[in-house]
Amino acid sequence: MSLLSLSLLLLLPTTTLPASAAPQAAPAPRIQLSAQEAGKGGTLTVTGRGWRPRTLLTLLICGQNMIGGTNACANGDGRAVTTGPDGSFRKDLPVAEPPEPCPCVVHAATVTGAPATADAPFTVAGHPVAPLPREEAGGRLSVLAPPRLEGSGNLLTWFGAPPQRRLVITVGNVGTTPAKDPVFEVGTSHGVFAPQWEERQWQGTVPAGRRQRIELPVELPAGAHGDYLVALKYGGKVLAEQPWGVGRPWGVTLFWVLLCAVVPAAVFRIGMAVVDRVRPRPGAARTKRRTGARAVPRAPRRTAAAGRHRGTRAPAPRAEPAAGPAGPAAQDGDTAATLPWFTPDTAPSATTAPPTDPPTSRGST
Known part of the structure; x- marks a missing residue:
């Protein structure tokens, strides 16, 4: 019974699904040009089909087959167009020279929604033509987490040393080949000035489709303060930017304040010491005056004959004061103290003192 059933199945005709019943893939968007070559100032008509309905598109003429992205396109002369209900459009595009040499293309891309692009080769008459740049080997790195x-x-640093930090960033290799020892560019900018770029090589390998945490040193000039912006560049593209607020080095300000206060005070003290040393002492003049006063000669003594003639006794000589430290009154009146107060004829002893021996009258012989 089983053999009979198997033979009947083999004899039955096989049935196939019709071609219309098979699932069909959505057509890829495409564009067509009214001319393959035109000069600057002309007009080119671009026709497109297979786009999403009611979708906004941009049309650009780009050089180097748009390898460098929209930087190689004539963005100022581009046009925008919205597709119809059936996903088609028709638009006139002015011919302009892109910033990069040919080979050139007309590039159409969606602005909103799911990304979709289409290119068509085109030649700008009179525009330079150059070989396409060779694509460098290595992975393509993109930032997966905000830098810090x-x-x-x-x-x-408080006294003006160069501020230093570590730029930490997580990148992922979205390419098909590993990135070995990638060379980054770290730039720092202050205010409206352009960043100063410096190369930083990271030792290691980022495998394809994997992520890696990377640390790169960042250093500012000595005495830097204010708001700075740290940027990271790889492959000519800026991957990330991170602001950095640097405090003022107050130690330098304190140093200059102390310098401006201490130096004038030290100069003043030195000047006063010099003036005090070279100026004459007031005690030296007084010493000279005292020395000259002691050299004044004494008054002459009265002779014995003069005393007998007047019948008075000669006054005893005045005792000189003992040598020693003199007070302020003695210092100022040294000269007057050593001079005699009275002359021999007007001494008080000669006029008021009573005689000790009464005079005797002698007759003439």
Whole structure:
């Protein structure tokens, strides 16, 4: 019974599904040009089909087959167009020279919604033609997490040393080949000035389709302060930017304040010491005056004959004061103290003192 059933199945005709019943893939969007070559200032008609309905598109003429992205396109002369209900459009595009040499293309891309693009080769008459740049080997890195700056300042930074940080960023290799020892460019900018780029090579390998945490050193000039912007570039494209607020080095300000206060005070003290040393002492003049006063000669003594003639006794000589430190009154009146107060004829002893021996009258012989 089983053999009979198997033979009947083999004899039955096989049935196939019709071609219309098979699932059909959606047609890829495409564009067509009214001319393959035109000069600058002309007009080119672009026709498109297979786009999503009611979708906004941009049309550009680009050089180098748009390898460098929209930077190689004549963006100022581009046009925008909206597709119809059936996904088609028709638009006139002015011919312009792109910033990069040919080979050139007309590039159409969606602005909103799911991304979709289409290119058509085109030649701009009179525009330079150059070979396409060779694509460098290595992976394509993209940023997967916001960057951050790690680290802090120290005492030397407070006194004007160069501020230093570590730029930490997580990147992913979206290419098909590993990126070995990638070379990044780290730039720092202050205010409206352009960034100063420096190469930083990271030692390691980022496999294709994997992510990696990367740390790169960042350093600013000595004495830097204010708001800075740290940027990271790889393959000519800026991957990330991170602001950095740097505090003022107050130690330098304190140093200059102390310098402006201490130096004038030191100069003033030195000048006063010099003036005090070279100016004459007031005690030296007084010493000279005292020395000259002691050299004044004494008044002459009265002779014995003069005393007998007047019948008075000669006054005893005045005792000189003992040598020693003199007070202020003695210092000022040294000269007057050593001079005699009275002359021999007007001494008080000669006029008021009573005689000790009464005079005797002698007759003439």
